[in-house]
Amino acid sequence: MTALAPTPHGTGARRRSRGAPALSPAPAVRSLLRGLPTVPAVVLLVVFLAGPIAYCVYYAFTDMQLTGASGTHFVGFDNFTRALKDTDFLNAMWLTLVFVVGSAVVGQNTLGLALAVLMQKATRPIRALVNGVVIAAWVLPEVVAGYLMYAFFYNQGSLNSLLDALHLPDQNWLYTMPILAVCLANVWRGTAFSLMVFTAAINDVPQELVEAAEMDGAGPWQRLWRVVLPVIRPSILTNLMLITLQTLSVFGLIYTMTRGGPGNKSETLPIFMYQQAFQNSLIGYGTAIALVLLVVGALFSVVYIRLLKLEDD
Numbered sequence: 457m458t459a460l461a462p463t464p465h466g467t468g469a470r471r472r473s474r475g476a477p478a479l480s481p482a483p484a485v486r487s488l489l490r491g492l493p494t495v496p497a498v499v500l501l502v503v504f505l506a507g508p509i510a511y512c513v514y515y516a517f518t519d520m521q522l523t524g525a526s527g528t529h530f531v532g533f534d535n536f537t538r539a540l541k542d543t544d545f546l547n548a549m550w551l552t553l554v555f556v557v558g559s560a561v562v563g564q565n566t567l568g569l570a571l572a573v574l575m576q577k578a579t580r581p582i583r584a585l586v587n588g589v590v591i592a593a594w595v596l597p598e599v600v601a602g603y604l605m606y607a608f609f610y611n612q613g614s615l616n617s618l619l620d621a622l623h624l625p626d627q628n629w630l631y632t633m634p635i636l637a638v639c640l641a642n643v644w645r646g647t648a649f650s651l652m653v654f655t656a657a658i659n660d661v662p663q664e665l666v667e668a669a670e671m672d673g674a675g676p677w678q679r680l681w682r683v684v685l686p687v688i689r690p691s692i693l694t695n696l697m698l699i700t701l702q703t704l705s706v707f708g709l710i711y712t713m714t715r716g717g718p719g720n721k722s723e724t725l726p727i728f729m730y731q732q733a734f735q736n737s738l739i740g741y742g743t744a745i746a747l748v749l750l751v752v753g754a755l756f757s758v759v760y761i762r763l764l765k766l767e768d769d
Contacts, residue, residue, distance in 0.1 A: 516744040522737035535744035545745065547720055548728035551635055552704070552752075555642070555724050558635075560703040563643035565696055568650025572658055573680060575651075587651070594648030602712025605641035606630070609713070634714045634722035641709060646702065650695050657691035658684060690764060697760035704753050725749045 516535060520528040539545045571590065575583050593601065608614045609629040616626035629637045661684055669679045685692075707726040710716065716723035716731065723731075725745060733742025 512743050512746060515740055516747045518740045520740040520743075522734070522739055524737065528740075531740070535741050536748070538741065539744060539748065544720055544723070545728065548723050548725050551720075551722065552724040552749075554635060555639060555706070555710075556700055556703050559639040559642035560646070560699045561696060563639065564646045564650045564699050564703075565692070567643060567647045568695070569654050569692070571647070571651050572654035573684075575655065576658060590648045590651055593645050596645070598645075598706075598708035599712050601641070601645045602709045605637070605644065605709070606713045609637045609641075630714055631718055634718065638710050638713055638722050641713060642703060642706060645709065646699060649702075650699060653691055653695045654688065657688040661687045693760055693764050697757060697764075700756050700760070701753050704749065704756070725752075 515528075517530060517532060518528050519531045519534075571586065575586060578586070596604070606613075610616075611628040611630070615629065619626040627633075665683050665687070666679055669683045674682065705726060706724070707730065710722060710724060710727055711730070714722045716727040720728075726749065729742050729745040729749065732738045732745060736742075
């Protein structure tokens with residue numbers, strides 16, 4: 457009888473290994489593979505965002521100048537100490553606060569909410585007309601909007617012509633009340649964003665809540681105050697945060713209308729920063745002002761985010 461040849465050593469093990477499922481990569485390797493598609497975006501953020509910010513932070517602690525300096529030296533907190541002692545900087549801080557509160561927190565937020573509420577009961581042609589006019593101001597480039605508002609508030613502009621036609625006293629608005637003029641201009645230009653946010657938020661309010669309040673005898677004002685506003689409160693806080701950060705960085709509108717003048721009566725922090733860095737050639741000092749503006753925006757953001765978390769809780 458012929459004996460069967462012995463099976464080569466390990467053949468059965470190799471066959472079993474072919475049928476067994478392949479081992480999955482380690483969790484660390486899987487995480488690395490999943491993150492590979494985001495590498496280009498991260499590189500772009502580092503190069504074009506984080507890199508310039510870090511560079512500006514460094515320059516804020518130096519005495520760098522555009523002209524008249526043989527070199528750049530590290531000066532520590534001298535630029536920030538100088539700013540705190542500079543009356544022009546303190547004036548710019550105060551005017552920035554007035555500009556943000558007047559044109560964003562009060563102006564755009566309140567007017568946008570009022571228009572959104574009124575548009576709920578308006579006819580379709582009226583809604584289309586109002587939305588078209590408001591959004592047209594928003595989509596205009598900042599410099600164009602600034603020139604239009606300059607022509608409106610100018611001594612011989614549209615506003616004074618209208619006051620003359622009504623036999624009312626006129627004045628040079630850009631000279632006597634420049635900060636009020638730029639606040640109103642920013643309200644005119646930026647209200648569309650708040651209008652769209654609040655319109656979407658009000659449309660999402662459950663109608664059964666409004667109808668139940670109406671059946672209980674609540675009037676329009678009570679329904680707005682006790683039903684609609686509590687429901688859209690997160691949208692109000694989100695809108696406040698976004699328009700506050702946008703208003704803090706407004707430069708072209710004010711520079712086109714007044715250039716921060718007359719004197720420094722409408723000189724907000726972005727205008728003051730530009731004048732110090734590029735007109736006075738004090739790049740280090742101007743960058744320190746920019747860093748202060750960044751911190752102010754961060755503080756506003758922290759406050760609003762904290763309020764939003766309280767709403768969620």
